[in-house]
Amino acid sequence: MDPQVSNGAGLQDEYITDLLxxxxxxxCSNYKFHKELEVLGHELPVPAHLWEDYDDELQTDGNRSSNFSRGRREADEETEVQRRVNDSPQMSDSQRQEEIIQNIARRxxxxxxxxxSSIHPGLVNNLALQFRNVNLSEEERREHLAAALQQVMQTFPQDMAEEKTMLMLAMLLAxxxxxxxxxxxxxxxxxxxxxxxxxLLAYVRHLTRNETD
Structure with missing residues (x-):
């Protein structure tokens, strides 16, 4: 499998998934792991601009701002992303792909x-318990995540493509x-x-290619 997203200088698949x-x-709104996410962001090769003004978007209790304000900001950000992707000849292929992946992640x-809210708390509690088990291998953790994902898929509204639903729900369970x-x-x-x-790597590559074309 070609490890590049597009011809020429592109992003590696592993980095694409990290960034997504x-x-x-x-x-996501109203999450409780801001400090942990900031630490993770500095451990990953995440583009620095993704952290610019990020602290200004947080309320004093650590949550993100209201959905109304967030929606307006995201609309402005999406417009800016498209402008930068379309109008900046100086932007490299990798930078364009980073912007596109961030846009997909936002949507x-x-x-x-x-x-x-449709994910049962008991399922989350059980999955968290499995991840707290230090004796589990990475393969076993993936199996528990896959099992939880299948449970959620069975009760989830089928109004999206299956692969898109699986991708979104896997990240939502995380x-x-x-x-x-x-x-x-x-x-x-x-x-x-x-x-x-x-x-789901083939689907992620497909999403990225569609946005790039």
Whole structure:
């Protein structure tokens, strides 16, 4: 499989998934793991501009600003992304792809915000308990994430394409586990990235190509 997203200088698949999951978590509303996400952002090769003015978007209690303000800001950001992607000849292929992936992550996070209340707390509690088990291998963690995802898929409204639903729900489950136990963020992030790379990588590449074309 070609490891590049597009011909020429592009982003590696692993980095694309890192950026997608990180962007999803960053754009979710009302999460409880801001400090842990900031630490993770500095550990990953996340573009510095994704952190610019980020603290200004947080309320004093650590939550993101209101949905109304957030919606207006995201609309402005999306317009700016498109302008930068379309009008900046100086932007490299990698920079264009980073902007596009962040835009995809933002849209998926909006869907996740509207759907997270339908995920049963007991399922999240059980998944968080599994991730707290230090004796589990990474493969076993992926299996538990996959099992939880299948449970959610069975009761989820089927108004989106199956692969898009799986991608959004896998990241939403990561968000819910990190909300439940913020110290698990790094572990659940890595397992979710590995799960996506193993099961949904072709779809992620397809999404990115469609936005690039």
């Amino acid at each position: 999951v990180f962007g999803f978590l960053q754009n 998926l996070a909006e869907v996740g915000d509207s759907m997270e 968000k819910k586990v990190a909300d439940h136990t913020p110290s698990l963020l790094r572990d659940v992030f890595r397992t979710t990235v590995n799960f996506i790379n193993q099961n």
